[in-house]
Amino acid sequence: MVANIAFNPYVQTNAGGMFNIESDGLIVGTAYPDPAARFALSGGFLASTETIPMFGGVGVGENIPQERPPVTRPDVALGGSIIRATAYTNLTGFSVFDQNYAAVNTPQSPVPSVGSGGLVNFYRFGSGARVALAIDPTLISLEGGLITQQVSWDFTNQKIIAFATTALNVRILAVKAAGCMVPTYNSGTGLITWNYNGAAAVCLL
Numbered sequence: 001m002v003a004n005i006a007f008n009p010y011v012q013t014n015a016g017g018m019f020n021i022e023s024d025g026l027i028v029g030t031a032y033p034d035p036a037a038r039f040a041l042s043g044g045f046l047a048s049t050e051t052i053p054m055f056g057g058v059g060v061g062e063n064i065p066q067e068r069p070p071v072t073r074p075d076v077a078l079g080g081s082i083i084r085a086t087a088y089t090n091l092t093g094f095s096v097f098d099q100n101y102a103a104v105n106t107p108q109s110p111v112p113s114v115g116s117g118g119l120v121n122f123y124r125f126g127s128g129a130r131v132a133l134a135i136d137p138t139l140i141s142l143e144g145g146l147i148t149q150q151v152s153w154d155f156t157n158q159k160i161i162a163f164a165t166t167a168l169n170v171r172i173l174a175v176k177a178a179g180c181m182v183p184t185y186n187s188g189t190g191l192i193t194w195n196y197n198g199a200a201a202v203c204l205l
Contacts, residue, residue, distance in 0.1 A: 025179035026132040026200040029056015031096045031123060040127035041098060044079030046116050052084065053113035054120045055183045055192055056097040057133055058158050061090035082120040086155055088166050093124040093205065094131050111183045111192040125169050129205050132180070133170075134159035137199035140177040147171040147204070160201060171204040 031041070044062060046054050054060075062080040085091035097103070100121045103112030114120055123129035135151075136159060142149055148171060152164040159182075160168065182198030185191075 025181060026174075026176055026202065027056075027097075027181045028132050028134045028183060028198070028200050029058075029095065029097050030132050031098050032130040032132070032202060034128070034130055037123070037128040037130070040123060040129060041096070041121055042079070042093070042124060042127075043119055043121045044082040046114055046118050046120050047081045047083045048116045050083060050116050052185060053115050053192065054082065054084070054095055054118070055103075055111050055113045055185075056095055057131075057183060058095045059085040059091050059153055059155060060093055060095050060120065060122050061085040062092050079119075082122070084155075088153075088168075091153070093122045093127070094133060095120055095122045096129075096131060097121075109191040109193065111194060113192050123205050125205050127205050130173060130202050131205060132200050133203050134180075134182045135175060135199050135201040136161045137177045138162070139201075140175055140199070142172055142201075143175050147173055160203075169205075172201050173204055174202040176200055 047063065061083045063083060065081050097112055098121055100112065100119060102119055103114050105112045123131055139151065139160065139162060150163040150167040151160050151172065152162065152166060153168040154161045177199045178197050180198045180200035182195040182200060184193055184195045
């Protein structure tokens with residue numbers, strides 16, 4: 001007689017109290033591997049005018065760094081000045097966690113985040129990247145429809161919403177109404193935590 005551990009590697013599950021209630025949920029702010037698009041990953045430095053730390057899944061804009069040659073500052077040489085997009089006119093892409101090794105997390109604020117001056121990685125529209133973004137759970141009705149269905153972007157809550165007046169320039173490849181990890185910023189405490197049962201969509205930029 002031997003001691004056997006009851007374990008089935010083919011069962012998709014998570015240990016209780018771990019990261020998620022399901023193992024097939026999406027992680028907002030993560031790009032899904034694509035050999036054709038991975039070299040399109042871009043980076044820049046979070047602008048000193050930003051008051052909220054940057055994390056994955058946020059709509060971003062790029063400003064041209066303000067320095068004339070010769071270039072001496074790394075934020076000029078290595079990328080633009082990244083801001084939180086506030087309107088479609090300055091929305092150029094979405095931030096991602098991918099290959100950002102300098103982001104900071106703590107037990108109180110476990111979502112990797114970047115302060116002003118820190119490196120922000122992102123994918124621009126037209127890059128062909130597939131990025132998970134937060135979505136209003138009521139949009140589960142998009143399932144089964146064309147990927148060209150029009151939606152809009154909520155710049156305050158950083159999520160996809162039903163089409164309003166302007167269309168978000170993405171194609172929705174998949175929708176999951178619950179069980180996804182969605183970064184949530186608390187303006188009162190300044191902490192960024194995970195909502196482990198949020199809704200998300202895989203979007204083609």
